[in-house]
Amino acid sequence: MSAKFDYYKLQNETNPFGIIFNPVSIEKIFRRVSEQKLFEEKDIFFHNERWHCFDVHSDLSNSDRKELLETLNKAITETHKWLKETTHIIITYGTSWVYRNTESDQIVANCHKVPQKQFTKELLSVNVIQESIQNTIELIRNLNPNIHFIFTVSPVRHIKDGFVENQLSKSHLFSALHKTISHQPSAINYFPSYEIMMDELRDYRFYAEDMLHPNQIAIDYIWKLFSENYISETSFFEMKEVDEIQKSLRHRSFSPESEQHKKFLTKLQQKIDSLREKNPQIHF
Template sequence: MQFRTLIPILKTNCPIDYNSKIMSLGSCFAVNMAEKLDYFKFQNSCNPFGILFHPLAIEKLINFAVSKKQFTEKDIFFHNERWHCFDVHSDLSNSNKEDLLASLNTLIRSTNQQLAQSTHIIITYGTSWIYRNIESDSIVANCHKVPQKQFKKELLSVEEIEKSVANTIKLIHAVNPNCTIVFTVSPVRHIKDGFVENQVSKSNLISALYSVLNLPPSEMKAVYFPSYEIIMDELRDYRFYTEDMLHPNQVAIDYIWKVFKETTISETAFDVMEEVESIQKSLSHKPFNPNSESHLKFQSKVREKITKLENQYSFMKF
């Protein structure tokens, strides 16, 4: 008897391998997947401008990077003894104005290079809800704990998201026409918006992506990976959530990664992934007697494995 439904997912025509250069952008679920890629020592970078939740925030920063925008004093503001930028995450905020501007402009240059060099870009959308700064009439990526009365909350329509997704693809392919873009919707539930509102938000994202990506992947080099659907329809149980009942727990993340590996990573990489995992587990091993002969031999064998892989793949560092 079958006690759950399995989502059929076709294997990608452009799989990831150890020659691939991957960039992950978007919500905290993008970070979960990037951590897996990092663990297995793929060439991966994640969220240079911090976690971003909605399509317009991601599109805007990709546009900045492609056009090599220079941030100036008019793009930042002072609040709670720190300098912030409404277009980036608060992790980048700084007590020194010049340092913030310098770091933002350095990130623009490095992101431009990463967009041009990436073979795969993974974009995870979290929500359709956005906040508009009433004074400037501009949509922000992060409110930085500025009083809520200074913002107006809005829901992006399916049509607005479609336009943003299409423009994001166009911007990336303008500097890197051969790059494969993998879109996904975060399974994290944004209950602060409301239960019905969260469902509407996710529905708008999924509807827009379905509409834009309905062309054959060979024509667009953009595909959809159903991480949201795997949680909602395949796992479908609160035991796959953390204590807050909103975020997928490690078991769920591991399962989604397993499906991602089977459908999006080349089988030619599997043997190397096993070697990397073996080394990672060995490095986390805590011996009872660090000075014992057996442990010293164990360490020597691990170093041999590391040296072999690092000689084979110069970008790998353990």
């Protein structure tokens, strides 16, 4: 979905600490951001010729210790600033299953291919998840009282846990989310991406080759429903202009030196300039 925001030039920041699946780890990273608690050397470790941090995704891992710490702490600073200024935040939960490091007794966001014997696997209870979600809301609201929350559950099934275990995991997320949201003001919403995928797009023609992830048809359909619910009518007109420009930019002429193509490029530049006059933050 973040690719859709990027395509339509909607300002966004996506997963600054990489994809994090479980509620406790998401709360933990927001607490660190809220308190601007920087990462230190004790928070990282060396494994398989790379430096890692158990609180973030492996996409941020680095062969250089100093660079990893700089990347992590830059993400904290920028995310803290962004949270204070943004209007909306979308939080997607993926699983209730977590891995706890036996040495530190801490739940990790990512195991980084560390031997499994160093972890215990457990299922978060509905109450623990509910408390974690509430803590996350309060941490973010402390930085930005006017922010609007959109919660959702990932439509990707975690089959590696097992079919039954996946359903149990998702059901804990649903129960905790709806219990929490029911006691919150209107600035908190739930978008049913999982339900749309399971109920409306239940045929396998809407899945990618792995039969787990939504394919482009499904993504486009879910985006359509999301944008109709959460994007203003004014922005829709701008999105239409952006879409026309994006399609034109992807056009490849058979005669790039022709007069006709030069006129096409001139007209396209005029459209871009016109749009940027209305919204200078847009860049193609």
